[in-house]
Amino acid sequence: MNTSSTKRMVLFCRKSPYGNALAREALEIALATAVFEQDLAIIFSGDGVWQLQPQQNSAEIHVKSQQKLLAAFAMYDLNEIYVEQEALELRNINHQELSIAATLIDRQKAAELCNSADIILNF
């Protein structure tokens, strides 16, 4: 475990966007964490991989697009972004077509990343 003031955090995103506020709140936590320069890895798993679907247009449901929030990640130096292969395959989502660059990992690797964290935020 990390004993310095910087904690290793994992944000584990497994909820689809728009159905409720959980997915958006997780992304907002990511941005806030980046502002405080914490060591953060973001993992998209389960239905969370739907957040990476390109060409989201939420105008007609009258809420802000989450894709735009994701696009801000690079600007905040949030570069450690992972997506789980099994979750993509189950939903027939092509890794090459995701809206942001995310490193492809398997479920075992995702579990190992969680295990090495000081703090896990599951959403």
Next chain:
Amino acid sequence: MILHTINKSPFDNHSFTECLQHCQPNCSVLLIEDGVYAAQQKTTFSDIISQRVDINFYALKADILARGLEATTLSSVTIIDDAGFVELAVNHHTVQSWF
């Protein structure tokens, strides 16, 4: 090791399934609130619990009692009280809550 907590019924929600897919050997899983339904014996989910001998399963007593499940909870699941919950939390390096 991680202490995983699950608070949703596995019959209604994927939290239990996804948690177990991400559990590593020797970790602990604590069933709380509607999560305790996973330990109802002779179901798909209690069969999974029985098979995963590499994981330590616990369930919160107050939630078991509230739902009338004391007599039908799988015997391999350790029933703990609130103090036991605290003890588990301090004996694991972090907690991952599935909801």
